[in-house]
Amino acid sequence: MAAVLVGQFHARDAEGRVYSVHEFQESIPSADGFTGSEPVVTYKLAIGDRVSKVSETEFLLVQSGTTLIREPEHTVAS
Numbered sequence: 001m002a003a004v005l006v007g008q009f010h011a012r013d014a015e016g017r018v019y020s021v022h023e024f025q026e027s028i029p030s031a032d033g034f035t036g037s038e039p040v041v042t043y044k045l046a047i048g049d050r051v052s053k054v055s056e057t058e059f060l061l062v063q064s065g066t067t068l069i070r071e072p073e074h075t076v077a078s
Contacts, residue, residue, distance in 0.1 A: 002026065002027050003024040003025070003026045003042070004024060004025050004026075004027075005022055005023070005024055006023050006024065006025045006041075007022070007023035008020065008021065008022050008023065009021055009023070009070055009071065009073070010070075010071045011059055011068035011069055011070045011071060012068065012069055012071060013066050013067065013068055013069075014066075014067065018071075019045055019046075019061075019068055020045065020046040021043055021044070021045060021046075021051055021059065021068070021070075022043065022044050022045070022046060023041060023042075023043055024041070024042045024043070024044065025039040025040070025041055026039060026040045026041075026042060027039055028040055041053075043059060045061070049061060049062070049063055050062040050063070051068070054067075056070070057069055057070045058070070
């Protein structure tokens with residue numbers, strides 16, 4: 001099973017602390033040894049703690065049960 005980093009974003013908890021969340025796609029081999037057709041997306045903090053996706057903007061730290069809200073992406077005007 002191989003995990004590839006496909007994204008990164010920041011999220012805040014209720015107390016305003018900012019967390020760096022990494023998004024990974026994992027290829028899971030099927031029983032015949034070939035890669036399955038549907039990759040699995042997982043989330044982890046930069047320090048390795050597991051994160052569960054609740055909705056598009058809400059995430060949950062698995063170990064502590066802390067709710068995180070994804071920060072909006074900032075675009076730079078040219």
